[in-house]
Amino acid sequence: MSAEFPIVAITGASDHSTTTITQALQHIFYRERIKAVYVSGSGFHRYDRKTMRAELLKARQEGRNLSHFGPEGNHFDKLESLFFQYAVTGTGQFRYYLHSDQFAKEIGLEPGTFSPWQQMDADNDLLLYRGLHGAVIHEDIDISSYPDLLIGAVPSINLEMMRRIDRDLKQGLSPEEVRQVVLDRMSDYVNYITPQFGRTHINFQIMPMVDTSNPFQFDEVPSLDESYIVIHFQKLAKRFAMPKLLKVIPNAFMTRRDQMVVPGAQMKTAIEIILIPLIQELISESRRIKGVTQVAPERGAGILGFKGQLVH
Numbered sequence: 001m002s003a004e005f006p007i008v009a010i011t012g013a014s015d016h017s018t019t020t021i022t023q024a025l026q027h028i029f030y031r032e033r034i035k036a037v038y039v040s041g042s043g044f045h046r047y048d049r050k051t052m053r054a055e056l057l058k059a060r061q062e063g064r065n066l067s068h069f070g071p072e073g074n075h076f077d078k079l080e081s082l083f084f085q086y087a088v089t090g091t092g093q094f095r096y097y098l099h100s101d102q103f104a105k106e107i108g109l110e111p112g113t114f115s116p117w118q119q120m121d122a123d124n125d126l127l128l129y130r131g132l133h134g135a136v137i138h139e140d141i142d143i144s145s146y147p148d149l150l151i152g153a154v155p156s157i158n159l160e161m162m163r164r165i166d167r168d169l170k171q172g173l174s175p176e177e178v179r180q181v182v183l184d185r186m187s188d189y190v191n192y193i194t195p196q197f198g199r200t201h202i203n204f205q206i207m208p209m210v211d212t213s214n215p216f217q218f219d220e221v222p223s224l225d226e227s228y229i230v231i232h233f234q235k236l237a238k239r240f241a242m243p244k245l246l247k248v249i250p251n252a253f254m255t256r257r258d259q260m261v262v263p264g265a266q267m268k269t270a271i272e273i274i275l276i277p278l279i280q281e282l283i284s285e286s287r288r289i290k291g292v293t294q295v296a297p298e299r300g301a302g303i304l305g306f307k308g309q310l311v312h
Contacts, residue, residue, distance in 0.1 A: 001148050002087035004289045006282040007127045009134030009146075011196050012153030013069070013160055013189070017206050017267075018130050020224075021153055024271035025128060028279050037124040041131015042097035044079045046072070049112025056184065069132060070188030076141045079133060083146035091122040125283060135196035144199045148282055151275075152196065152203035152232075159208050159222060161215035179216065201278075203232040204271065206264065224264035231260045231270065240274070248273055 001007075010021050029036050045068055047055055052073070059066035066072045078093070085092035096115040098104040104111040135144035135152075144150065155163075161182060168178045197203055207230055208222035233240065237258035245260065246252050249270045252262045262270045286292075 001146065003148075003285045005087055005090040005127070006125075006148045006286050007083060007086060007129065007146055008149045008151070008279070008282070009129040010151045010153055011129075011131065011134030011136075011200065013132055013155050013164075013193055017153040017155070017204055020267050021151060021204060021271055022128070022130055024268045024275065025279070027268075027272055028276055029126075032276075032280065032283065034125045034279070034283055035123065036126045036128045037120050039082065039094045039120075039127060039129045039131075040096065041079070041129065041133055042068075042099070043095040043114065044075045044131070044133070045097060045114075046074055048097075048114060056181075060180075060184070065184070065187045067185040067188045069185050070192050071138045073188075074133065076133065076136065076138050076143065080141050080143050080146070083127075083129075083143060086120075086127050087146055089122070090124065091120050092127075093117050094120055125286065126279075132193060133196070135199040136192055137195070137199075138192070144196070149278055150200040150202075152200035152205075152234075154197050154203045154205035154230075154232075156205065156207055156212070158212040158215045159206060162212060162218055162221050165215060166221055175216070201235045202274070203230075203234060204267070205230040205232070206267075224267055227264035229262050229264055229267045229270065230255075231262065231274070233258045233260070236278075245273070 008025070010018050010025075012018055025036075028034070045052075052068075056066055059072075064072070068074065082092040082094055095117045096103070096107075098107065098109055098111055098113055098115065101111050104113070107115055109115065129147070133143060134147060135150050137144055165178050165182070168181060169175070173181070206224070206227050208227045210222050210226050212218070212222065242254060242257075242260070246254070249260075249262055250266050252260055252266070252270065254260055260270075
């Protein structure tokens with residue numbers, strides 16, 4: 001944690017929810033004149049696409065676990081080094097994993113490979129990490145200790161499987177290969193992904209309102225309009241005036257004292273309303289330490305009854 005160089009981490013395995021949370025934060029950054037540097041967790045995978053497939057076959061033959069969820073498939077040490085360096089200096093080393101043909105073409109490399117490691121621009125206000133391991137703990141590595149705001153993008157397990165099965169099939173894997181990949185990931189998912197959601201400040205979970213009972217057999221992946229969002233204020237329940245939140249988030253309702261439900265269509269709106277005061281607090285303290293002239297917060301930011309400091 002660093003008051004001068006704040007880190008916000010979105011951790012989780014659900015592509016749709018991490019994308020929506022990222023978009024909501026981008027809107028906040030734009031309005032608050034915050035210059036954020038973005039880091040994707042996929043850049044810290046250990047193997048490129050071709051090498052990963054070869055290593056997976058080898059691991060299966062040897063009876064070992066290997067997946068992008070666990071330590072064998074990632075550079076946890078390099079991710080921790082980035083967070084540590086950024087917290088101290090406001091910069092650090094990162095790289096891109098080239099998912100798409102277009103992105104790879106722009107850099108002049110093959111899809112499924114990595115860009116060279118590079119030093120991030122030090123002219124920034126905040127680091128935003130989006131990936132699988134923003135709160136992971138493994139042996140003497142504790143990445144969860146660095147982010148100042150930890151946001152969980154929590155999947156519904158069958159919905160998560162459907163998204164990944166759909167993606168893997170589109171990448172050319174056979175149904176049999178996809179089923180084996182799901183089995184390969186399960187142990188690491190339970191041991192390294194799930195525990196992170198107990199370390200976050202706040203969790204956003206998409207819950208589909210359509211049948212997802214068989215993730216290997218479906219017509220299409222459920223949309224946000226077919227879902228509700230469960231918001232668990234985990235370490236922040238005392239920071240918000242819930243009655244005020246219910247008034248400003250359309251059709252929201254409480255299920256427990258620290259858990260709120262909103263329609264999927266309202267997900268981005270709810271995220272922005274909830275995260276605005278948290279981001280403002282981080283940036284205000286950072287700019288105070290750096291001696292930067294403050295940018296006035298938006299009118300109405302106090303409507304939530306937000307108070308106190310972020311707790312880890």
